[in-house]
Amino acid sequence: IDPTWGGGYGIKAYKNRYWMTYIGGDTKGYEQGVLKIGLASTDQAVGQAHTWKTTSKPILTPMDKDRGWWENLTLYKSSVLWDSTQTLGKPFVMFYNAGGVNPTTKVKGERVGIALSDNMKRWTRYPGNPILNHEGGITGDAVVQRMGDLWVMFYFSAFRPGVIHNAFNTFCCSYDLINWTDWTGEPLIFPSEPYDNQFAHKSSVIYHEGVVYHFYCAVNKDDQRGIALATSTSMGRSTLRFPQPDTPTSVRVDSLLTNGWQSWLERDTVSSQTAIGQAEAIEALPKAGWQSVRLPHNWDTYHGARRLRHGNLHGTAWYKRSLDTPANLSGKRCLLYFEGVGSYATVFxxxxxxxxxxxxxxxxxxxxxxxxxPSGSNALLVKAEHPAFITDLPWVCGGCSGESGFSEGSQPLGIHRPVHLILADEARVLPFGVHLWNEAGSIKTDGASTQVRTTVHSDSKAPRQLELVSRLVDAFNVQRARAVDTFTLQPGQTRTLPQVLELKTAPERWSTDKPYLYTLITLIKENGKVIDEVKTPYGFRTVRWPNPNGTGDGRFYLNEQPLFINGICEYEHQLGNSHAFTAEQIASRIDQCKAAGFNAFREAHQPHNLRYTQALDKDGLLQWSQLSAHIWYDTPAFREQFLASLEEWIVERRNSPSIVMWGLQNESSLPAAFAATCTEL
Structure with missing residues (x-):
């Protein structure tokens, strides 16, 4: 293929034939067994599918006498460069990656080397191989192009020590095809989208009419694979999507209830809290006039923009849909997980x-x-209320609090966040029941001691003898620590079980530059069989602010390094669908904040969708999370509900490495004693 950057990229014939190298082996499966590099050619048009003629023997194998230590296990992908200038004395240069163990370091990995030929049939290995080596992980699938007097190699790396991405595309440059200088900036392509959040690798890059087209293999966490494209200039969005993944076969099944909903809005300006849960309200619901909706959904499309007396839309929104009873419910519990219903929710x-x-x-x-x-269809009904003159929640509209027209912090009306149907064992980990943290001084240069608390519950009618397994794995799914304990759960009992995970080597730190995340895999086992599984992301980091010991140093320290906080405050609003954001919209908002140069994010001024925190953890922005009391009602009901909401808010987010501050108020003053109670909690 023509290697000229911006050229025609045409397939050239040598001796009136077209040529390809490929890998093959004698074992079925993807890259199974010992692989060798073969050669095939054809004199027919390559634009039409047909059988090519192969040679009787491979042209390179890991058993050849002249093989190097770096290729003594297996060979992988190859690409051939036709170098008309014969930089290395031969016209054909094959770049190929191979697996081998370094005899000095004992490190197993994939590295890139070259072989030379003057006729495409007989190949000689370059004695200085490998030419590209990162000593660990995968470096491979090289494709070389010529940019003026510079050679550019596009390649991918995976599982490279010290790099947070599973697999990514990058490049290096050379003047002589032997000595290569790596690009040390951000990878060209790395896992960042829902369709490539597992692997983004294997480059095919072309420059055409002023636009760079970077085709690559995209693999998501559902193990769906496809060809993705990144361009140097915005070319719009593809309408092609992966199909809905199969229902997971894990012990805990989590299904989103996105479609099939109908909703009806009952507008009012006075409190309807007295009607909560009354059968009469259900009987009075209309039979017609319901609107088909998709979750998340919010009837308040940012009502405050109208600057009326009430900054919020007040009323009662009803939602209904059918729900089939899951099969094989024996020994299981069926749970509904609501991520957010504003402001009061009653479920039937x-x-x-x-x-x-x-x-x-x-x-x-x-x-x-x-x-x-026992079987068949069930009627699910949700009543979502946001009445006027709320007095037991900390953020209300201006018309309800003497600030007519006030709309800052508009409150949602509806099921404004996703709803999940979860099928789990009768003995299970409770929602947000895994808590892990590091005490001061527990993260060291030779390891770390991490505290874990797991809250479990049983709805079984008999005692259960169980085993709790906590496995901490790194970004490459390699286990770094493990704890195992046996315990008994009585019928109806809830227990919180303590464990300590001991890392034997220093953990990778989470930071704004390198937001490295581990995953804690929590397993409940019975008689050796896993009956429940929960995964919890976690990052190791230390925070210090202000500096203690009376030094007067007011700087913020992350991992014992001073960091200037450049933050942005963001409301969870957008005209037209306020609060009711998709995961893609939330990721886009965080991407915008990061692209603008911010390294910190403040929730204004109530807890945002948990996907915000997940994105901040992943992208490396510090977070100031808030449950603010903009309006303070000094009543027992307000105090009780504020503490209840505060506990939910913290438990949901307590494992997040991005959160460095918790906010209790905004433009208001909590009584000092109550603020101290909240802080202690």
């Missing part, structure tokens, strides 16, 4: 009230198993 299954929640910015989970029919 088959006309039976199964739960109620106050506060639209924190999550709640309800066990609906006993309300389900």
């Amino acid at each position: 299954v088959n006309g039976r009230q199964v739960g109620h929640h106050r506060g639209g910015r924190t999550t709640f989970t309800l066990d609906i198993t006993d309300a389900l029919r």
Whole structure:
């Protein structure tokens, strides 16, 4: 293929034939067994599929007498450069990657080397191989192009020590095809999108009519694979999407309830809290006039923009859909996990009230198993209320608090965040039941001691003899620490089990430059069989601010290094669908903040969708999370609900490495004694 950058990229014939190298082996499966490099050619048009003629023997194998130590296990992908200038004395230069163990360091990895030929049939290895080596992980799939007097090699790396990305595309440059200088900036392509969040690798890059087209293999965390494209100039968006992944076969099944909802809005300007849960309200619901909606959904599309007396839309929103009873419920519990319903939620299954929640910015989970029919369809009904003159929640609209027209912090009306149907064992980890942290001084240069608390519950009718396994794995899914304990759960019992994870080597630190995340895999086992599994991301980092010991140093320290905080405050609003954001919209907002140069993010002024925190953890922005009391009602009901919401807010976010501050108020003053109670909690 023509290697000229910006050239025609045409396939050239040598001796009236077209040539290809390829890998193959005698074992079925993807890259299984010992692989060798073969050669094939054709004199037919390559634009039409047909069988090429192969040679009788491979042209390179890991058993050849002249093989190097770096290729003594197997050979991988190859690409051939036709160098008309014969930089290395031969016209054909094959770049190929191979697996081998370094005899000095004992490190196993994939590295890139070259072989030379003057006729495409007989190849000689370069004696100075490998020419590109990162000593660990994968370096491979090189494709070389010519930019003026410079050679540029596009390649991918994976599982490279010290790099947070599983697999990514990058490049290096050379004047002589032997000595290569790596690009040390951000990778050209790395896992960042829902379709490539597992691997983004294997480059094919062309420059055409002023635009760089970077084609690559995209693999998501559902192990779906496709060809993705990145361009140097915006070319719009592809309408092609991966199909909905198969329902996971894990012991805990989590399904989003996005479609199939109908909603009806009952507008009012006075409190309807007295009607919560009353059967009469359900009987009075209309039979017609319901609107088909998709979750997340919010009836308040940012009502405050109208600058009316009430900065919020007040009323009661009803949502309904059918829900099939899961098959094989024996020994299982069926749970509804609501990420956010504003501002009061009451949930009914088959006309039976199964739960109620106050506060639209924190999550709640309800066990609906006993309300389900043995089989078939069930009626799910959710009542979402945001009445006027709320006095037990910390953020209300101006028309309800003497600030007419005030709309800052508009509150949602509806199921404004996703809803999940979860099928789990009767003995299971409770929602947000895994807590891990590091005490001061526990992260050291030779390891770390990490505290873990796991809260479990049983709905079984008999005692259960169980095993709790906590596995901490790194970004490459390699286990770094493990703890195992046996325990007994009595019927209806809830227990919090302590463990300590001991890392034998210094953990990678989470920082704004390198937001490295580990994953804690929590398993509950019975008789050797896993019956529940929960995964919790975690980052190791230390925070110090202000500097103690009376030094007067007011700087912020992250991992014992001073860091200038350049932050932005963001409201969870957008005209038209305020609060009801998709995961893609949230990721886009954080991407905008990071692209603008900010390294810190403040929630204004209530807990945002948890996907904000997940994105901040992943992208390396510090977070100031808030549950602010903009309006303070000095009543027992307000104090009680504020503490309840505060506990939910912290438990949901307590494992996040990005959170360095918790905010209790905004433009208001909590009584000092109550603020101290909140801080202690």
